[in-house]
Amino acid sequence: MRGRRSMSWMVGLVGALVLLGAPACTGGDDQGGEPSAGTGIARDTIRVAISEPVGVLNPQDYTGNHVVLTMVYEPLLRYAADGSLEPGLAESYEASDDGLTYTFTLRDGVTFQDGTPFDAEAARFNLERWVGVPDHNWLGAANYISSIDAVDDSTLELTLSRPYYPMLQEMSLTRPVRFLSPDSVGPDGEFQEPVGTGPWMLDSDSDTETVLTRNDSYWGDQPTLSRVEFVVIPDPQARVAALQAGDVDVLGGEYLAPLAPEDVEVLRSDPGVQGLTAPGTSNLVLAFNAETGPLADLDVRQAINMALDRSSMSTALFNGLADPAASVFPTIIPFAASDSPPAFDPDGANELLESAGWTGSPVRSKGGEELSFDLVLDPSSFPQARSLSEAIKAELADVGIEVELRPLDSAGYGAAIVQDRDFDMAFFITYGAPYDPPSSLTNMFESSTASDDGKIFTSPRLDDLIGAALASTDEATRADDYERIWAYMSEESAAAPLLQQSRMWAVSSDVQGFELGATEYDLPLAGVTITS
Amino acid sequence: MGRYLGRRLLGLAAVLLVLSVLTFLLVALAPGDAATAIAERRAGPGASAVQIDHVRDDLGLNDPLPGQYVRWLGGAVRGDLGVSVRSLRPISGELAGRLGVTLALAAGALALVILMGVPLGVVAALRAGGWVDRILRLSAITAVSVPSFLVGYLLIYVVSLRLHLVSTLGGRDLRSFVLPWIVLALPFAGALSRVVRSTLLTTLGQPFITTGLSKGLGLATIARRDALPNAAVPILAVLGAQAGQILAGTVVVEAIFSIEGFGQYFLRAVSFRDIPAVQASVLLFAIGFVIANLIVDLLQAIVDPRIRAGLR
Numbered sequence: 014m015r016g017r018r019s020m021s022w023m024v025g026l027v028g029a030l031v032l033l034g035a036p037a038c039t040g041g042d043d044q045g046g047e048p049s050a051g052t053g054i055a056r057d058t059i060r061v062a063i064s065e066p067v068g069v070l071n072p073q074d075y076t077g078n079h080v081v082l083t084m085v086y087e088p089l090l091r092y093a094a095d096g097s098l099e100p101g102l103a104e105s106y107e108a109s110d111d112g113l114t115y116t117f118t119l120r121d122g123v124t125f126q127d128g129t130p131f132d133a134e135a136a137r138f139n140l141e142r143w144v145g146v147p148d149h150n151w152l153g154a155a156n157y158i159s160s161i162d163a164v165d166d167s168t169l170e171l172t173l174s175r176p177y178y179p180m181l182q183e184m185s186l187t188r189p190v191r192f193l194s195p196d197s198v199g200p201d202g203e204f205q206e207p208v209g210t211g212p213w214m215l216d217s218d219s220d221t222e223t224v225l226t227r228n229d230s231y232w233g234d235q236p237t238l239s240r241v242e243f244v245v246i247p248d249p250q251a252r253v254a255a256l257q258a259g260d261v262d263v264l265g266g267e268y269l270a271p272l273a274p275e276d277v278e279v280l281r282s283d284p285g286v287q288g289l290t291a292p293g294t295s296n297l298v299l300a301f302n303a304e305t306g307p308l309a310d311l312d313v314r315q316a317i318n319m320a321l322d323r324s325s326m327s328t329a330l331f332n333g334l335a336d337p338a339a340s341v342f343p344t345i346i347p348f349a350a351s352d353s354p355p356a357f358d359p360d361g362a363n364e365l366l367e368s369a370g371w372t373g374s375p376v377r378s379k380g381g382e383e384l385s386f387d388l389v390l391d392p393s394s395f396p397q398a399r400s401l402s403e404a405i406k407a408e409l410a411d412v413g414i415e416v417e418l419r420p421l422d423s424a425g426y427g428a429a430i431v432q433d434r435d436f437d438m439a440f441f442i443t444y445g446a447p448y449d450p451p452s453s454l455t456n457m458f459e460s461s462t463a464s465d466d467g468k469i470f471t472s473p474r475l476d477d478l479i480g481a482a483l484a485s486t487d488e489a490t491r492a493d494d495y496e497r498i499w500a501y502m503s504e505e506s507a508a509a510p511l512l513q514q515s516r517m518w519a520v521s522s523d524v525q526g527f528e529l530g531a532t533e534y535d536l537p538l539a540g541v542t543i544t545s
Numbered sequence: 546m547g548r549y550l551g552r553r554l555l556g557l558a559a560v561l562l563v564l565s566v567l568t569f570l571l572v573a574l575a576p577g578d579a580a581t582a583i584a585e586r587r588a589g590p591g592a593s594a595v596q597i598d599h600v601r602d603d604l605g606l607n608d609p610l611p612g613q614y615v616r617w618l619g620g621a622v623r624g625d626l627g628v629s630v631r632s633l634r635p636i637s638g639e640l641a642g643r644l645g646v647t648l649a650l651a652a653g654a655l656a657l658v659i660l661m662g663v664p665l666g667v668v669a670a671l672r673a674g675g676w677v678d679r680i681l682r683l684s685a686i687t688a689v690s691v692p693s694f695l696v697g698y699l700l701i702y703v704v705s706l707r708l709h710l711v712s713t714l715g716g717r718d719l720r721s722f723v724l725p726w727i728v729l730a731l732p733f734a735g736a737l738s739r740v741v742r743s744t745l746l747t748t749l750g751q752p753f754i755t756t757g758l759s760k761g762l763g764l765a766t767i768a769r770r771d772a773l774p775n776a777a778v779p780i781l782a783v784l785g786a787q788a789g790q791i792l793a794g795t796v797v798v799e800a801i802f803s804i805e806g807f808g809q810y811f812l813r814a815v816s817f818r819d820i821p822a823v824q825a826s827v828l829l830f831a832i833g834f835v836i837a838n839l840i841v842d843l844l845q846a847i848v849d850p851r852i853r854a855g856l857r
Contacts, residue, residue: 219805221803245803247803247812251714254701254702422815422816422818424816424817
């Protein structure tokens, strides 16, 4: 009898658990009706993979996803693929000869998505949210704009405290410079709703999905599609599977859902997928902590530069989806150096070290000091760092330099690189378009700019050269100003430029008219259609 | 029963207190700095030392550790788990929104573990030594040994990519829960089936079984009516431990199937060094683990009067 009673509660337990499971899961996501592979992708909706929830879509905050922000909010000027600046919310601008006054003529008839007109007053309201605010002082414009005047509805005048030509380029950035509807903020000016002037507006936002719908009153080219769904897929493998299964239409982009070179290889062999790659706008750079120890010796830095085999790194580790880098910036960046990549010359490196007095084997030393360095890496935010650092370790071992790999998590890495500067070598990636060259130069090479990304190399001479280039008002000599910076960096072996990683995207073959934007921050969908 | 329950709850509180201290220390002593992360979040790529220190002051990160701990615990007891340094939103709210999907994932998997593990274990025990037993043993060992991520990707490849039966994205509707449930349940069902088999075999060797057999009852009937209930106590103990591990297993499965639950929240919190969020997630995982064990203990006490009398 006892046995039967025990049996029945066990059955009851199982039943209860099944029932508990069933209703809870229907509550998971009301958007439901997931299209399974090959069926039911509506022709006016495009689904885009994103690696994490989009965050707070406040242009003056730094958590919101860049790409989504660029779709909702617009700048005064747009950064074009060739590095030139095109009209955005400003139709034209004029700079005074002394480089201290900029006058923008704003586009007529533009309204925010809530109907508020975009005029000089609205522009001033936005600029005042970040100009002069310490939180944004990494940006030159935030420091040097000294007054903001709404001359009339369509004329905005900015006065600078010193000449700073990159101000115009900074006006094309996403955060914090784009424009939010003044009517959308709370009583104390606090951000509430993402309301911009862009072609897309926020429809819904959750941990699993963010939906944008077309802004039918947009002043520019209307997209054909009416809906964009950003689907959160944290796992890189799952993203590839989702594209292949038709659960998403677009995958890739550094700031949406980064693809690994090996994934591109897999996707290229899939007839249902089109791969899009293009040269990237940022360079991967090996930085030296050159202030103390053997790395302060120029010969050692030069020898390391010669001992690195960039082309085998490119083919073996990146499947060719990276090019050997010649300088700190790729040539696609305005004013970048047009050097050719350092030659791979291990014999020359050995000779150089030998003649500089670094002798011995397997690890060279001089005066009791060994050529033994740590290489700090953060594989969670830069997955290729592991294989790349192994390659560097092996190549430097060939010239008698010992490298110890020190993988850290993101937070520990930040502390080691920025606050404690506790590293011998580390990987840096330049910001890329539309930030460069000014932002990477000031944040990574100028000692006076506070930076959360750490410094690659600093010296008083370099500070002077960077300062001179950015303050110059003479366009004719600007290229020469930059040349002096590149020449100095090269003489000093200030860093070892490694690779220019390619931009990697993949879209379903149901998608037509998809083209890469001018930068990795852009996702132009105006001419895109889907048939299925 | 009341006294037993009271004793168990007291023990539970002690365990949670120790856990909270360990959680707190674990994060506090790890290298890295949340204040920098927040300053960057607010100020972009160029947060200065002054700004970072300001944030540190705001968060009380400059206070001595014991003070930080007491303040945190006081809030946690009242259901206030602090504010996420990543989103600047209350953590309780963020976690509450993710509770349903993770519970659905874990509960469904647990049900599947029982539905697969118990019957297969019984069959293996009744056919002990036969080819059915051997096949089941091989399957169980395979299920236990192959890592979840491999099974997950294989299932996605076959079921979603080749057969187009379900979406690769899990946790959206009932259908999309099926693969995650299976992946999460498989290793535990394999282990459970082995436990059920061996426990049942031991029980089947007891004298009262021989008595039953001599009375002319069939082996299957005896197994169902007499042996299984007697074997229930050790099986429940295993299930209790498994329930906690299933909860932990959701971290991997949520990542594979793009399910935004506790596990994903926890992973992001860790990589961002979002200390309050890490602490809250670990605490909730621990509470889930402890509660699962409590339920099992209570069930055992219901099944076996000797336990609630404190005789065992």
